[in-house]
Structures are given as C-alpha cells and as structure tokens.
Amino acid sequence: MSKNDLDMAFPNPDFVTYNIYCTPDADQCPTYNAWLKDNLPLTRQHIKQIPDDLLSNFTLNYTIPVALDSQDFRTGNTLPMNWTVDLIENYRKQVRAREAFGSYHNTDIYPALDKYASLAIINKKCAVIGTENPWIEAALLEYNASNVTTMEYATIYSSIPRLFTITPMDFARQQQNNKGRKELFDSVWSYSSIEHDGLGRYQDPLNPYGDFQTMIKITCILKPGGFLFLGVPLNIQDFLQYNLHRVYGPIRLPLLYRNFHVVEMLGMGMARVRGDAVVQRFVVLQNKIGCKSS
Incomplete structure (x- = not known):
C-alpha cells in the first residue's frame, strides 16, 4: 500500500476534525439482507480445508494468499459463562488507573475513550460486537455509557446493571x-473480532463474506452518523490465515469500510511483514447510511 493509498484510507485527523459530522437523514439499511447470515448452520466440527467451491469467495477471486499451517477450533463454551459485578469492577479499576488491560493487555482503547467520550459514550447507547472478556464493556460503563449490549455467539449471563448480552441470532x-x-445504538465497538467472522474457528457459520455482512448489519443497528470503533489486523498486504483470522490490506480493507466514512486511525502505522496480524489500531x-452528505 503506497503513501497515497494510506492517505486515502486514513485521512489526516487535523483535516477531518471539523468535517466528520454528516447530517442524519431517515435511517435506511442496505437492500441486501445481511441478516440472513445468522440463519446459516453453526460450525460444529473443525473444517481444516476451505471447501474447493468456496476458495475463490474466501480469497476474492484468488487475489488474497492463504496459509493453512496454523489452526485452532474452539469446542464448547470457552467464554466466562457469568459476568459478575466483581469481574467488571476489576476492569474498571484498571481503566481508572490507566493500566494496560483487557484480553490484549494494551492501552489502545484510551485515545478512543478520551477523545470521543461526549460524542459516543457518555449517556449513549453502546454495543460491543464479539468479546472474550468484558474489558471494553467495563471501560464504556466507567465512562458513563447509559447502557452496553454485547453480541457474541457464546451464551453469556450478565448480572451487571446496564450491561446486556445477546447472541447474534437472537438479536437478528x-x-x-x-x-x-x-x-x-449511538456507537458500536469491536476489537479483534470481525476478522474471525465466517472462518468457523469459534463455531460460527463458515461464510467467506461474514466480515462484510457483519459490517452491513452494523450500519443497520448504528444511528446515521453514529460511530464505529473498529480494531482488525492492518497490514500493507492482504492475507488469510485460515481458520484463525484475516489480515486486511489494500484489497479487502476498502470493502470492509465501504459503508462508512473513515474519520481517523488512533495510533500510527500498519504491519509490513506478510501475515503479521499484531497491529490492530x-x-x-x-x-x-442515511447521511445526506455521504
């Protein structure tokens, strides 16, 4: 990806600071029914090879290289079955102390929390797409979100006020x-989740376009002009490490963003080593969708 490509994908934040707000029009979802993805059967056993009839779909007509050498399949419900007040409070204490925390033990969320608190969190309805532990949820509650809804394939029980959980199928x-x-919702948050969608690793339905369809669904649950805070692996080259994750570069990334304005990237740089999935700003x-100046 050239410097010009990067400039187009991630505008100078100084330039967009006063130009990011579109005028909401009547809400309208794309005519394509992405909700049908939730009717696909769950992946009940490890599928070690991409089916031949789906390979061109998974690789966007063979333009994205694939590796099969490292795989994982999650059997059973590996997530915490019960989210308790004590669990959330522990994360909230870490947020107050500005510690590296969460599933990835980093500080990447703090610039988003600080800069967009009044626009996207305080007294706002927030959603979290995909989770292993409720670190984002705890941060949003600490920053006074009115409520937070988590959507995850596993069944999670929450006893925390203002924190709700639901499966994608039930929400659909x-x-x-x-x-x-x-x-x-006023804002949607997803970190290191959408790149897995459709690869079957977490028993989700095998679906070459699962990530794209989830992004379309987000436009339908997010208010016109609402904010999506998205962390996926960013690289100057596209890559598919089946069945673990996708790495987004100049081929797939513009398609992922196509129904959204790109406001800014919080943090600098994209990975440059082929297959490197570490950089997830x-x-x-x-x-x-629904904005007059789109």
Missing part, C-alpha cells in the same frame, strides 16, 4: 420482529 430475530421499531468510522 429481535430486529426482524420489530420492523417498525429497530434498536439503534482502533479506526474511527462513521455510519454514512
């Missing part, structure tokens, strides 16, 4: 049953 049914009154995106 809920949205479709309330056609006249869909639930919309929060990128701030703004939902342009």
Whole structure:
C-alpha cells in the first residue's frame, strides 16, 4: 500500500476534525439482507480445508494468499459463562488507573475513550460486537455509557446493571420482529473480532463474506452518523490465515469500510511483514447510511 493509498484510507485527523459530522437523514439499511447470515448452520466440527467451491469467495477471486499451517477450533463454551459485578469492577479499576488491560493487555482503547467520550459514550447507547472478556464493556460503563449490549455467539449471563448480552441470532430475530421499531445504538465497538467472522474457528457459520455482512448489519443497528470503533489486523498486504483470522490490506480493507466514512486511525502505522496480524489500531468510522452528505 503506497503513501497515497494510506492517505486515502486514513485521512489526516487535523483535516477531518471539523468535517466528520454528516447530517442524519431517515435511517435506511442496505437492500441486501445481511441478516440472513445468522440463519446459516453453526460450525460444529473443525473444517481444516476451505471447501474447493468456496476458495475463490474466501480469497476474492484468488487475489488474497492463504496459509493453512496454523489452526485452532474452539469446542464448547470457552467464554466466562457469568459476568459478575466483581469481574467488571476489576476492569474498571484498571481503566481508572490507566493500566494496560483487557484480553490484549494494551492501552489502545484510551485515545478512543478520551477523545470521543461526549460524542459516543457518555449517556449513549453502546454495543460491543464479539468479546472474550468484558474489558471494553467495563471501560464504556466507567465512562458513563447509559447502557452496553454485547453480541457474541457464546451464551453469556450478565448480572451487571446496564450491561446486556445477546447472541447474534437472537438479536437478528429481535430486529426482524420489530420492523417498525429497530434498536439503534449511538456507537458500536469491536476489537479483534470481525476478522474471525465466517472462518468457523469459534463455531460460527463458515461464510467467506461474514466480515462484510457483519459490517452491513452494523450500519443497520448504528444511528446515521453514529460511530464505529473498529480494531482488525492492518497490514500493507492482504492475507488469510485460515481458520484463525484475516489480515486486511489494500484489497479487502476498502470493502470492509465501504459503508462508512473513515474519520481517523488512533495510533500510527500498519504491519509490513506478510501475515503479521499484531497491529490492530482502533479506526474511527462513521455510519454514512442515511447521511445526506455521504
């Protein structure tokens, strides 16, 4: 990815500071029904090879290299079954102390929390897409979100006030049953989750376009002009480490962002070594579906 490509993908934050707010129009979801992805069967056993009839789909017509040498399959429910007040409070203490914390033991979330608190968190309805531990949820509650809803394939029970959990399948049914009154969030947060969507590692349905479809679904649950804080592996080269994760570069990344305004990347740089999935900066995106100046 050239410097010009990077400039187009991630505008200078000084330039966009006063130009990121679009004027909301009536909410409208894309006509393509991405909710149908939740009707696909779950992956109940380890699929070690991409089926031949899906290989061109997974690689976008063979333009993205694939490796099969490192795989993982999660059997059973490996997530905490119960999120308790004590668990959340421990994370909140770490946030107050500005410690590296969470599933990835880093400080990447703090610039997003500090800069966008009033716009996207304080007294706002927030959603978290995909989780292993509720570190983002705890940070949002610490920054006074009105409530937080976590969507995760595993069943999680929460006894924490203002923190709700639901599976994607149940949420899809809920949205479709309330056609006249869909639930919309002020901000959506996802870190190191969407790159796994559709690869079957977490028993999710095998789906070459799972990540794209989830992004379309987010436009439908996020208010027009609402913010998505997204962390996925960023690299100057695309790569698919099946069945672990996707690495996003100049081929797949623009397609991932296509229904959003790119506001800024919080942190500098993209990985340069082929297949390197370590760099996962929060990128701030703004939902342009339903925005007059999209």
